[in-house]
Amino acid sequence: MTALHIDIRRKRYAGASAAKKSAADQIGNFRLDIAENEFICIFGPSGCGKTTLLNIVSGLDHQFEGVIAGENTAARFSHVFQNPRLLPWRTVRQNIDLAVPKGTSGELVEHLLEETGIAAVQHQYPETLSLGVCRRAALVRAFASRPDFMLLDEPFVSLDAPTARRIRKLLIRLWLENPHGALFVTHDLTEAVTLADRLIFVSAAPMSIVADIRITLPREFRNDNEQVSAFIARIMTQHPQIQTLI
Numbered sequence: 001m002t003a004l005h006i007d008i009r010r011k012r013y014a015g016a017s018a019a020k021k022s023a024a025d026q027i028g029n030f031r032l033d034i035a036e037n038e039f040i041c042i043f044g045p046s047g048c049g050k051t052t053l054l055n056i057v058s059g060l061d062h063q064f065e066g067v068i069a070g071e072n073t074a075a076r077f078s079h080v081f082q083n084p085r086l087l088p089w090r091t092v093r094q095n096i097d098l099a100v101p102k103g104t105s106g107e108l109v110e111h112l113l114e115e116t117g118i119a120a121v122q123h124q125y126p127e128t129l130s131l132g133v134c135r136r137a138a139l140v141r142a143f144a145s146r147p148d149f150m151l152l153d154e155p156f157v158s159l160d161a162p163t164a165r166r167i168r169k170l171l172i173r174l175w176l177e178n179p180h181g182a183l184f185v186t187h188d189l190t191e192a193v194t195l196a197d198r199l200i201f202v203s204a205a206p207m208s209i210v211a212d213i214r215i216t217l218p219r220e221f222r223n224d225n226e227q228v229s230a231f232i233a234r235i236m237t238q239h240p241q242i243q244t245l246i
């Protein structure tokens with residue numbers, strides 16, 4: 001069942017040169033259907049429009065031609081940005097509590113704080129904490145809002161490799177416990193194969209889909225580097241059009 005239908009016929013930013021009509025389009029003819037609880041990774045060149053896509057899907061940007069339609073019209077979206085975007089005048093816990101839907105218990109938040117290992121610092125202010133801790137807090141906030149759909153924009157960029165690996169595993173564990181649709185932007189193909197049900201390769205602007213690949217590697221093998229590398233080598237042979245994007 002399609003949970004979210006994305007059809008962006010054209011997105012261009014105001015101020016883009018009218019003389020260079022198609023060259024100025026940021027996104028063109030981008031169509032993607034996402035199934036219920038499906039985890040999708042988007043992989044493409046820098047500056048092609050991936051953040052723009054997430055902003056459109058989450059409703060932050062309405063300036064585009066096309067339609068974003070959900071099966072559930074009351075669906076809740078949560079957005080994990082490249083920068084954790086915690087309010088500096090609130091503690092970690094206060095930042096998270098702001099996202100908790102009214103009338104729901106704090107039990108999930110307690111569980112998430114324990115799972116992410118940040119329960120001990122929940123009453124501290126973001127500026128007193130490392131970027132890794134703030135990223136975990138942003139992830140807890142996103143899950144605490146009990147979303148139907150989560151948008152994640154390179155949430156682990158600039159973290160050291162072991163921390164990123166730990167939080168990636170945590171993300172999958174939380175997602176398996178509380179399934180929902182996910183659109184995850186990354187520049188790291190190994191990360192994409194580790195996380196996704198489907199991998200979408202996109203072109204430079206005007207951004208459109210170059211390849212739509214189902215990750216058939218079973219989840220129990222996703223932490224095995226050799227298996228992941230072999231899978232990547234296989235898709236590069238089967239989909240030569242992605243080679244220039246990697």
Ligand SMILES: Nc1ncnc2c1ncn2[C@@H]1O[C@H](COP(=O)(O)OP(=O)(O)OP(=O)(O)O)[C@@H](O)[C@H]1O
Binds near residue numbers: 049050051
């Ligand atoms: N509000 C805006 N007004 C005008 N141009 C913008 C605006 N926001 C983004 N852009 C431009 O749109 C292009 C795409 O930006 P976007 O951040 O969506 O790319 P991206 O694929 O997410 O990049 P990266 O992989 O480097 O994060 C860039 O050239 C950017 O400068």
